[in-house]
Amino acid sequence: MSNTEPLVKFENVQKSYDGEILVVKDFNLDVAPGEFVTMLGPSGSGKTTCLMMLAGFEPTTNGTIYLKDKPINNVPPHKRGIGMVFQNYALFPHMTVAENLAFPLEVRKMGKAEREAKVNRALDMVQLGDFGNRRPMQLSGGQQQRVAVARSLVFDPDLVLMDEPLGALDKNLREQMQYEIKHLHESLGLTVVYVTHDQTEALTMSNRIAVFDDGVVLQCSSPEDLYEKPENAFVANFIGENNRLMGNVESIDGDKATVKTDSGDIVIATKVNVNKAGDRATLSLRPERIMVSPSKGKTPNTYSAKVEELIYHGDHIRTRFSVCGHDDFIVKIPNSIDNVTLKEGKQVDIGWMSEDCLALDG
Known part of the structure; x- marks a missing residue:
């Protein structure tokens, strides 16, 4: 198999449990050798199926x-395999941990010496070389998860599948394991298909992410493209935090759309799928792309906004504004x-570039 051919290919795949309702509808996806592809979506969207x-x-x-x-x-x-x-x-x-890892090798009728060498190598990969004689109950959650990862790698598979593998871990351990799995993928050249409903996890680990909703993949792109260039309102809203303003298109000029919001404000946006x-x-705007008190003429979209709430987050102040008829607008x-002059109840101008505001399906 040449490297240009996919290792995995789904071709027009459908799944129904009752013969009537399709939980997966016409699914197509290629996974290249060495790629880390994540299936991301809400519960019941068809990714685990x-x-x-x-x-x-x-x-x-x-x-x-x-x-x-x-x-x-x-x-x-x-x-x-x-x-x-x-x-x-x-x-x-x-x-024991070592016996757990040896089990898939015994099933494959592998000799004892080769089994032991592969088990030791797999334990070293996940930094558990000294834990072979312990039982799973003597390990922490993170260590048990490492053993599960080592067991999936011990027989040198062509492909590793992971179904919400970090869901039971606490936040710090989950983040640590994300990087460990990512580094294992890179260092061993593994091909991984991963399932999660956690968007941060998907953005951190993947080469490409397939976003599912109701049995259909709505977009399959790199993490950067999913965040910066969502192709529809569902993806924009599901990936990262997002402000939405609803309205009707007044006119289209090249790649720009002029939209009149439901509050009567006029917004110049980048046309995506109107x-x-x-x-x-649906106008989509990321909270970090909005400027407070922009200098005159700097932003084509500038509006008077009222500060409703300030929440201290250490590296940033999460500010909720009332603007364009929307009282839950996050910056x-x-x-x-x-930026320490902002006070609740204060009226200020906020603005954004038309490149950062996407006109998506309504």
């Missing part, structure tokens, strides 16, 4: 899944000497 079909734990209703150019719809899970990490770790409590005057539009203001 897609992962389970790839693992072989769920049959497809229609369509074909390929691994290394070969269809695997009828290949049983244990013959797909895929490593798997679950949220609940799924470790055998009566076995097509003509009269179209309903992240860097914590600096220049």
Whole structure:
């Protein structure tokens, strides 16, 4: 297989549990060798179902899944050569850590010496070289998760699937494990398909993210493109924090759309997926792209706003404004000497560039 061919290919895959309602609708996705692709979406959007079909734990209703150019719809899970990490770790409590790792190698009829060498190497990969004789219950949650990751890697799989693997960990440990899995992926050249509903986790770890909603992928792009260039209102709202103003398109000129908001304000925005005057539009604006008291003429969109609330976040002040008929408009203001003059109830101008305001579907 050349590097230009996908390692995994979903082709027109559908899934229905009852023969009537499709929980996955016409899913297409290529995963290149060495890529880290995350399936991201709210609960019930179909992402875990897609992962389970790839693992072989769920049959497809229609369509074909390929691994290394070969269809695997009828290949049983244990013959797909895929490593798997679950949220609940799924470790055998009566076995030691080393025995847990040796188990997939025994199933593959590997000799004892080779088994021990692979187990030791996998434990070293996750910094647990001295823990082989302990039982899972003698380990912390983070250590158990490391063992689960090591077990998925011990037989050198072509592909590793991870289903919400960090969901049971506390915030600090979760962040630490995100970087550890990311570095393992990079250093070993692993191909990873990852499922999460945590957008920060997806942005931190992935080469590409497929955003699911109601069984459909609405956008599959790099983390940067998903955040900076969402193709629709759902993705803009689901990825990162976002201000939304609703309105109707007044006119379109090249890549710019003039939108009259429901409050009657006129906003110049970058046209994404509105097509003509009269179209309903969602204006999308990131909180860090909005300027407070911009110098005259600097921003094409400038409005008088009332400070409703100031919340101290250390590196920035999260400020809630009432503007353009919207009283929950969030601006992240860097914590600096220049910005300490804001007070609740104060009236100030805020503004933004038309490049930072996206006119999306209504």
